[in-house]
Amino acid sequence: MIARSTTRNARGRTGVQPVAAHEASVRTSGTPSAAPLNGLPTLALLVPTITRAGGGVSEAVRLLHDAVIAEGRWTVEVHTIIAPGFDEARAAYGATPVYGARRRDRTRYGFSPGLVKRLLISDAQVLHVHGLWGFHCLAAYLWHLKTGRPYVVTPHGMLERWIMQRSRLLKTAISIAYQRRFLRRAASIHVLTGKERSDVNDVVPNLPMTVVPNFVVAPENVVGLGRPSWWRKDLGGRTVFLFFGRIHAKKGCMELCDAWERRCTSDPTFAANTALVFCGWTDGLDALTPRIASLAERFGNVIHAGAQFGDDKWRSLAAASFMILPSKSEGLPLAVLESWAVGVPTVMTRECNLPEGFAAKAALAIKPDVGDIERGLGSAYALTDIERAEMIAAAQELTKSTFSRGSVGTRMIALYEAARAG
Incomplete structure (x- = not known):
């Protein structure tokens, strides 16, 4: 098949040039969709970026693509x-x-007239839009x-308080200019959680919404991939806490560092038998790097491993005893899930x-403040081998x-199908 990119020709017009490729709540439309080609209808997925810079949204779109194809x-x-x-990524x-x-700007807004032209010549019967504010x-x-033709919108948590x-x-200006009307015209708003349904309703009430979570697919033999590159011999036998994801203020990274310092200072046994590993790429939180270096020098049990992708991601996850995510906001x-x-x-x-994680006993709950993060670290470390094994089994069963x-x-x-039927 052919992938295409949109460029400007010598006269300044937007053109398309080939590039080497490698139960629903739905608002009725009343306008029939285009006729399907080859006997199958076409779904168009629209996302600001498919690259790693898109984080979990880009990965969710790729996985959704695979699920629909399957x-x-x-x-x-x-x-x-x-x-x-x-x-x-392509x-x-x-x-x-x-x-x-x-794109024709240097901002996160992503002004791209060619995107409109390419969509208008698409034969897609349904468009699925991922993310907002762009x-x-x-x-x-x-x-x-x-x-x-109808479209479905997945906000991916971008209407959270x-x-x-x-x-x-900026958000007010975008909302007034078009986004409120864009949301109201959607055949359905696809939300990932019940909490997100409430968030959307607070911003634009009475929209048709459908709750369907994300999913993941892990390699069949993760252990066979071996240890991650950041692994050290002295980590054997330790309880390894892994932060995995974007290094951003909303993820609670700095609070986690403060909590780690307090726990290690007050409990030398904890400090000697645990490790904290950060895997992720920095997004505006440059202060974290020197903070980690300071903790590593003082306690010798903190590692900044950087971003991990592909098999490296799975190696890092599998090497952990617990994943810790003290986020202030998420979709x-x-x-x-990984x-x-x-x-x-x-x-x-x-x-x-x-909340499914807490109900299934696959997760321990903390608040996004230093004191409670410290408490959570201590509680996880204190679990017996039997209690940890029960949490492991619960996590695997919840995924399935x-x-x-x-x-x-x-x-x-x-x-x-419901959106297409109108």
């Missing part, structure tokens, strides 16, 4: 904005057409106004929006029963 009832195409790492979509448009939402809205309080003037963190998939229980806040590709894929196909 069902064999829809064909899929992907529309996105070109960013560093685009070619590598390869993960195999034979699926991936259309990349070039130009891609305006592109989807214009596509809908022109074609009359903590997020809404940041850059409030549905894929890293938690840790459960390889039998690693979690220490996390309720802001991670995964609730966050598997089959269950999620079937429910998403039902959502697309």
Whole structure:
């Protein structure tokens, strides 16, 4: 198949040039979708970036693509904005057409007129928009106004209260300009959790919403991948706490460091028998690097391993005793699902929006403040071998029963069918 990127020709016009490729709540539309090609309808996935910079959203879109393809009832195409790492990320979509448009600004907004042009010549019957607050939402809205075809929106936690309080003037301007109308016109809002349903309703009430969680697929033999590159011989026998994800203020990284310092200072036995490992890429929290270095020098049990992708990700997760995520705000963190998939229980806040983990006893609850994070570290460390084994089994069973590709894929196909039927 051919992936395409959008560029400007010599006259300044936007053109498309080939690039080497590698139960639903739905609002009725009244406008029929385009006729399906090759006997199967087409779903278009629209996401600001498919690269690693997109974090959990990019990964969730790739996994959703795989789930829809596996069902064999829809064909899929992907529309996105070109960013560093685009070619590598595109390869993960195999034979699926991936259309990349070039951005015309240097902001996170992602102004990309070529995105609109490519969508308007698409034969997709349903468009699935991922994320908010970017130009891609305006592109989807214009596509809908022109074609009359339905679209589904997944906010990915971007209407959560903590997020809404940041850059409030910009968000207000975007909302007034088009985003409220964009949300109201959607066939359905796909939310990942019951908490997100409430968040969306607080911002734009009475929208049709469908709750379907994310899912993950772990390698069959994670242990066979070996140890991660950051592993040291002295970690053997220690309780390893792993922070995995984007290094950002909302993730509670600095609070975790403060809690670790307090616990290690007050409990030398804890300090001698544990380790804290940070795996992730820095997103505006540059102060974390020297903070980790200071803790490592003082206690010798803190490691900054950097970003981990592919097999390195799974090696890192499997090497942990617990994953810890003291987030102040989340949509549905894929890293938690990935840790459960390889039998690693979690220490996390309720802001991670995964109450199933607490109910199944696959997770310990903490609050996103230093004192309670410290308490949670101590509680996890104090668990007996039998209690840890029970948490491991609960994590694995929860993945199979609730966050598997089959269950999620079937429910998403039902959502697309309902949107298409109008």
